Amino acid sequence: MSDGRVINFGAGPSALPTDVLEEANKGLLNFQGTGIGIAEISHRSKEFTAFLNEAESHIRTLLEVPSTHKILFTQGGGSGQFSAVVLNLLARHRLLHPQLKDEERVMDYVVTGSWSKKAMQEAGRLGGGRVNIAADARRYSNDGKAFNSVPPHDDYAFSADPALIYYCENETVDGVQFSDDLSSPASFPFEKLTQGALLPLVADYSSSFLSRPIPRLADHAVVFAGAQKNLGPAGLTILIVRQDCIVDVDAAAKLGATPVPITLSYKTLADHSSLYNTPSVLPIYIAGLVLRKMSDGGGLQVYAQSNRQKFEKIVAALKNGEEKDVFKAKVKDGSVSWMNIVFDVPGEGRQQKFLDGADKRGMKGLAGHRSVGGVRVSLYNAITQQDTDKLVGYMNEFVADTV
Ligand SMILES: Cc1ncc(COP(=O)(O)O)c(C=O)c1O
Numbered sequence: 084m085s086d087g088r089v090i091n092f093g094a095g096p097s098a099l100p101t102d103v104l105e106e107a108n109k110g111l112l113n114f115q116g117t118g119i120g121i122a123e124i125s126h127r128s129k130e131f132t133a134f135l136n137e138a139e140s141h142i143r144t145l146l147e148v149p150s151t152h153k154i155l156f157t158q159g160g161g162s163g164q165f166s167a168v169v170l171n172l173l174a175r176h177r178l179l180h181p182q183l184k185d186e187e188r189v190m191d192y193v194v195t196g197s198w199s200k201k202a203m204q205e206a207g208r209l210g211g212g213r214v215n216i217a218a219d220a221r222r223y224s225n226d227g228k229a230f231n232s233v234p235p236h237d238d239y240a241f242s243a244d245p246a247l248i249y250y251c252e253n254e255t256v257d258g259v260q261f262s263d264d265l266s267s268p269a270s271f272p273f274e275k276l277t278q279g280a281l282l283p284l285v286a287d288y289s290s291s292f293l294s295r296p297i298p299r300l301a302d303h304a305v306v307f308a309g310a311q312k313n314l315g316p317a318g319l320t321i322l323i324v325r326q327d328c329i330v331d332v333d334a335a336a337k338l339g340a341t342p343v344p345i346t347l348s349y350k351t352l353a354d355h356s357s358l359y360n361t362p363s364v365l366p367i368y369i370a371g372l373v374l375r376k377m378s379d380g381g382g383l384q385v386y387a388q389s390n391r392q393k394f395e396k397i398v399a400a401l402k403n404g405e406e407k408d409v410f411k412a413k414v415k416d417g418s419v420s421w422m423n424i425v426f427d428v429p430g431e432g433r434q435q436k437f438l439d440g441a442d443k444r445g446m447k448g449l450a451g452h453r454s455v456g457g458v459r460v461s462l463y464n465a466i467t468q469q470d471t472d473k474l475v476g477y478m479n480e481f482v483a484d485t486v
Contacts, residue, residue, distance in 0.1 A: 090470045093448025094255055094423055095290065096311045098465040103372045110368060121368045126361055134371055135357065141374035145293060145383045148323055149301045155322040155349065156357040156367060161198070161289040163320060164307040165205040167347040168247060168285050172304065173211045174335035174343060175283065175328055176246035181338045188212035189242040193271075195220040195261075196230040196254025197454060198287060203249070211341045212246050220259065230257040232415040233269040241275060247283040247304070248276070253291035255312075256452040258414045258425035258459065260291065263298050269417040273299050281327050291422050292321065293377065294464060295387035304328045305349075312422070313464045315370030318363040322349070329353045377464075386464050393462045393471040394421040400478040401426055409433075409482045413457060424460045425451055430485075434458065437481055444477055 091098040107121075114121040115130050124131055139154045148154060159167070169190065176188050190212045192203040207214045218234040221227055241248060250271060253260040262269040276282055285305045288297065292308035300306065304325045311317040329350050332343040345351050351359045377386060398419065404410030404426075411427040414420070428434040437458065441449050451457035460474065 089445040089447050090466070090473065091448045092446060092459075092461050092466065092470075092474070094312075094452070094459055094461040095309075095463075096317050097448070097461055097463050099315065099369065100373065100376060100465045103369065103376055106372055107369050110372075111365075114368070122365050124364070126358060126364050131364065132358070135362075135367060138367060138371035138374050141371075141378050142293075142321065142323075145374070145377060146297060146300060146323075151301065152303075152323050152325050153329065153353050155324060155352040156362055157320045157322060157346075157352055158318060158363050159347070160311075160317065160320055161287055161307065161309045162201075162205075163347070164287070164305075164322070165202040166209060167343075167349070168249070168305055168307070169206045169209050169211070170341060170343040170347060171330065171332065171349050172247040172283050172285070172328065174332040174340045175330045176212070177335040177338050177340040178330055180244075185211055186213050189215050189245045191215050191217040191242050191245045191248045193218045193234075193239070193248075193250040194230075195233055196251060196257035196259050197452075198254055198256065198289070199249065199251040202251065202287065206249075209341065215240075215242050215245070217241050217248065229413075230254060230259055231413055232418040233259060233261055235268055236272040236275060239272050239275050241277075243277075245283065247285050249285045249287075251287040251289075252297075253288070253420050253422055255290040255420075255423050255461075256455060258420045258423045259418050260420035260422065262417065263295055265298055267417060271298070273302065276302075281325070283328065290463075291420075293383065293386065294390050294422055296383055310366055310370050312461075314373050316366040319366035319370055322352070324349050324353070373464075389468065390421050390462065390464070392468065393466060394419075394424070396468075396471050396475050397424050397460055397462065397478075400475045400482075404478060404482045407482050407486045409485045410478075413455075422462055424462070425455070425457055427457045433485070440481060441474070441477060444473070446474055446477065 110121045112120050114124050190206050194200050218239045220230050220234050224231050261271045283304045288308040290312045293313045306323040308321050310319040332348045336342040413425045428437045451459040
């Protein structure tokens with residue numbers, strides 16, 4: 084391990100594999116023997132475009148992305164996509180149904196946490212369609228305000244022929260995630276969607292991308308993710324877009340749709356193989372090295388299995404603390420995220436004591452999001468079993484010392 088590095092359990096930007104960072108160090112000075120550093124080289128050089136193509140093919144193989152979908156690289160983060168999916172999919176809907184009034188273009192949002200809520204608010208702000216809350220997880224919490232579970236399948240009310248259907252697979256702040264087991268009541272209710280149609284289904288995978296396979300990937304119109312959790316530095320956003328959702332936004336604007344800024348248009352990105360303008364070369368480089376490591380290391384199932392183990396270890400330590408009234412889980416069983424596990428340490432000053440003790444032992448980034456407080460353990464791909472075991476040891480020790 085490089086000198087002075089601690090274990091970073093932060094929620095994002097977050098830990099990256101040390102060997103990748105060491106390799107990237109070399110590339111910063113001399114990218115693939117070109118004599119030019121990666122932050123200095125032309126994005127149109129044959130070396131960089133080959134690297135970009137390799138990164139894309141790793142994603143296609145790791146996630147088994149079907150040929151019906153394009154993989155695109157862009158910037159603007161998850162928040163940029165809150166806007167871009169609305170504009171592109173409203174343009175698609177306009178081309179399909181030019182006669183409808185704006186209020187007849189419905190955008191279905193499944194609200195399970197603060198990120199899907201933000202995305203929904205952006206859709207309302209942009210206009211051009213009407214927002215419908217297809218399900219709201221807050222209804223199932225005690226105070227009606229907290230997000231602490233995935234709603235039951237019966238609760239979803241999807242619209243007929245909406246412009247988009249939106250969900251956030253893993254809510255990073257609230258620690259709520261849809262189950263990847265489609266027989267679980269906490270899975271996404273794919274069976275309630277119109278079957279056999281090309282649905283405008285959108286998923287924000289920002290904080291779970293490449294942590295495990297994506298259920299029913301082929302049925303999605305758009306899957307997007309900022310890179311800064313499992314994959315690389317902030318500044319790179321990855322899109323997987325079904326080809327029927329890459330539409331001529333200018334033709335839609337002529338029919339009355341909101342004009343789409345050129346860099347947000349999926350068609351611009353696709354027509355220029357993600358190189359319409361200068362991409363985020365350095366984040367792509369580091370993400371590309373991580374992807375290469377994943378492919379060389381046995382593929383996604385290896386990571387999925389390891390992530391499950393890490394999750395189970397922390398949940399067991401949390402349960403031990405709950406039994407002794409030292410910890411209190413915030414999320415209901417079945418909806419707990421593999422990537423971000425959130426809990427409280429009730430009692431005067433105890434939470435700070437827990438965080439300080441972790442800090443002293445070289446474990447940082449464990450404070451919950453400022454909007455909800457508590458503790459948040461983020462277990463992204465770069466967190467090892469050893470890192471997890473160290474935290475588990477500390478959690479158990481803290482419980483034993485407290486009771
Ligand atoms: C699930 C999810 N969606 C969206 C975002 C927003 O991403 P960005 O900060 O890249 O705009 C985040 C950020 O943490 C996130 O966790």
